[in-house]
Amino acid sequence: MQKTQVWDGFIRFFHWSMVALIALLYYSAENSLMELHFVAGFSLLSLLATRLIWGFIGSDTAKLSALIHSPKNTLAAIKGAPQETPGHNAAGSYMVIAFLILLVTQAVTGLMTTDDIMYDGPLVAMVSGDLSSLAGSLHHQIFDWILIAIALHITAIVVYKLKGKALVPPMITGKTTESYKQNAKMKSGWVGFAIFCVLLTALLTTWGAESVKTLLS
Numbered sequence: 219m220q221k222t223q224v225w226d227g228f229i230r231f232f233h234w235s236m237v238a239l240i241a242l243l244y245y246s247a248e249n250s251l252m253e254l255h256f257v258a259g260f261s262l263l264s265l266l267a268t269r270l271i272w273g274f275i276g277s278d279t280a281k282l283s284a285l286i287h288s289p290k291n292t293l294a295a296i297k298g299a300p301q302e303t304p305g306h307n308a309a310g311s312y313m314v315i316a317f318l319i320l321l322v323t324q325a326v327t328g329l330m331t332t333d334d335i336m337y338d339g340p341l342v343a344m345v346s347g348d349l350s351s352l353a354g355s356l357h358h359q360i361f362d363w364i365l366i367a368i369a370l371h372i373t374a375i376v377v378y379k380l381k382g383k384a385l386v387p388p389m390i391t392g393k394t395t396e397s398y399k400q401n402a403k404m405k406s407g408w409v410g411f412a413i414f415c416v417l418l419t420a421l422l423t424t425w426g427a428e429s430v431k432t433l434l435s
Contacts, residue, residue, distance in 0.1 A: 227407020264418035278402035279305035
């Protein structure tokens with residue numbers, strides 16, 4: 219059976235790395251492993267920044283423009299209308315947008331958060347006390363919304379599976395057995411991975427050097 223390429227290597231790396239990092243961030247925060255939390259947070263921020271860049275220069279299915287749909291198309295997708303092009307359908311696209319907004323906000327507020335005892339985010343000294351306090355409050359509250367979004371995402375996967383459409387295998391292999399009127403142009407995921415490595419190295423060198431040293435010592 220002929221298969222259609224739907225996700226490039228970076229998008230798949232991004233997806234599963236996000237799963238691992240969110241779990242690691244939760245674990246490290248709950249167990250007060252703040253050096254690990256900082257490194258995981260910088261990794262998250264680098265990954266998100268790369269995803270946004272990839273949204274302009276990456277594969278057709280990775281483009282941010284591919285996530286924008288009309289209300290009519292969104293309603294049709296919810297009702298189960300077939301897709302003409304590979305990638306997220308209209309309803310799934312807005313879930314991706316919501317995830318990105320929540321995660322970017324979570325990462326940025328973490329940079330401005332302090333526990334007023336031992337640990338300060340790298341931007342705490344650059345913002346007012348009120349803004350830092352607000353960022354800290356949002357940083358804790360938004361994670362609850364992230365958990366809700368994850369629950370909705372898993373529910374959607376199960377519902378689609380019951381309808382005969384498996385969403386997980388394509389995110390592992392990058393390919394699907396479904397056919398479309400128009401195929402997507404794909405880019406090498408290694409380019410996205412290289413951008414991520416450069417951004418992560420820059421962040422860890424600039425803000426996370428002490429955390430990395432502590433973890434390695």
